Amino acid sequence: MPSLTLTNVRPWGGEAADIHVDGDRITAIHPTGRAEPTGERLDGAGAVALPGFVNAHAHPDKSWWGKPWVSYGGKATTQGRIAHEREYRDALGIPSVDSATAVLREYLRHGTTAARGHVDVDLGVGLRGIEVLAEASAALGGAVAIAIVAFPQDGVMRREGVLKLLDEAAVAGATSVGGIDPASIDRDPVAQLDGLFDIAVRRDVGLDIHLHDRGELGAFQFELIIERTRRHGRQHRVTVSHGFALGELDPARQTALVAELADAGISWATVAPPRSAPLPWRELRDGEVPLGLGTDGIRDLWSPFGDGDILRVALDFARLHGLRTDADLTYAVELATRRAAGFVHRDVHDLVAGARADIVLLDAQNVPDALVRCPRRRLVVAGGRVVAADGELRI
Ligand SMILES: [Zn+2]
Incomplete structure (x- = not known):
């Protein structure tokens, strides 16, 4: 790949600088005019420069993006949505390489260059979703770097054979194994979590567990996860996704739980839904609990919403939590970029x-x-390549 210099840009809105790129790496950043541009030269005209956005919780395999509008028809409960998806996804050709590629392209157009994709693994599709996403990612030359979570959307213990599929997924390239509401979906939280931690230890993969359960039922499962993370030495390898209950607990209980999460090295992913209880984000930040922002699914059989723009999710997060100061607003953008490095297995982003x-x-x-x-x-530059300009894709 040829070298490239972006001249006269303002990293994080600061002083004008030139960013030098060689191959897929940033090689140097100088004040504008300090060093000769190398390779292709693009004038940034004083634009704000940010790192590519990181979508820390996505479902790129589920969408009907690029297809005619699909009216939403499921019951508005987790169980209702799962049943609705199982009933209609085959008719919509989900998962498909075309739709997954269309979703990744939409991420890219908005500047998302890395995503953590929860891919359905169940008795119906097996590991096909993982193959589909790998193909979609390859079709774009890896412009969107994908970290795959094998996600048991339809439950684990209640569907005999799913644990084995998750184990196979961990061998087939998933860097994490997912879980879902061990209490309300499987009605056997200890069995699901023990099964997931067993795979994590044997295959040396991460865990990323969807928890929609509210109130004390949700909090109980946080405690089960914290205890197992410590016991199995899985610090910095476990994520709770959604975890709506955390925002609903009384402040003293929140503070105590956040201290435990921090101590166990557990990270947290949220999609900042408008009707959810605000998270204790200051405690999470001060406790250095990594917090990531995600789009969740977009245009799928769960919800018609979402356009794949993670900056818009950062804005939702800012509004939900009443952020006002420049420092706090900048923090929301950091969540969508450099603070999310770990969610896509990077030391630095x-x-x-x-x-x-x-x-x-x-x-x-x-x-x-x-x-x-x-x-x-x-x-938008992804891995050293210009992939979008003026809001339109160039690949
Ligand atoms: Zn999700």
Whole structure:
């Protein structure tokens, strides 16, 4: 890949700088004019530069993106949505390489260059979704780097054979194994969690567990997960996704639980839904519990919403939590970028020498302005390659 210099850009809204890229890496960042540009030269015209966005919780295999509109018809409960999806996904050809590629392209158009994809693994589709997503990712030359979670959407213990499929997925390239509401879906939280931790230990993979259960039932499962994470030495390898209950507990219980999560090295992913209880985000930040933002599924049999723009999810997060100051608004954008490195298995994801050259340019005064307006992406560079310009894909 040829080298590239983005001139006159403002990393994180700061002073004008030139970003030098060689191959798929950022090699240097200098104040504008300090060093000769190398290779292709693109004038950033003073745009704000950010690292590519990280979608820390996505379902790119489930969508009907790119197909005619599908009216939503399921019952508005977790069980109802699962049943609805099982009934209609075959007719919509889900999962398919075309739809998964269309979703990844939409992520990319909005500047998302890395995603953690929860891919359905169940008795109906087996591991086909994982193959589909790998093919979709390859079709885009790896522009969107994907970390795959093998996700047992339809339950684990209540469907005999799913644990074995998850084990096979861990061998077939999934870097994490998922779980779902061990209490309300399987009605056997200890068995599901013990089964998942057994795979995590034997295959040395991460765990990322969907928890929709509310109130004390949810909190009880956080405790089961914390205890097993410590006992099996899986610190920094376990994530709770959604975890709505955390926002619903009284402040003292929240503080105690966050301290336990921090101590056990557990990370948290949220999609900041508008009707959910705000998370104790200051405690999570101060306790250094990694927090990631995700789109969840977009245009699927669970919900008609979502456009794949993680900056918009950061704005939802800011509004849900009443963020107002420039520092707090910038924090929301950091959640969508450099603070999410671990969710896609990176040590560093930022505008620094040595990082993968994932860069987004936005016409904005500063980072808070970019967040509240979510403007069109002026330029998207993924792995050193220009993939979108003026809001349109170039690949
Ligand atoms: Zn999800």
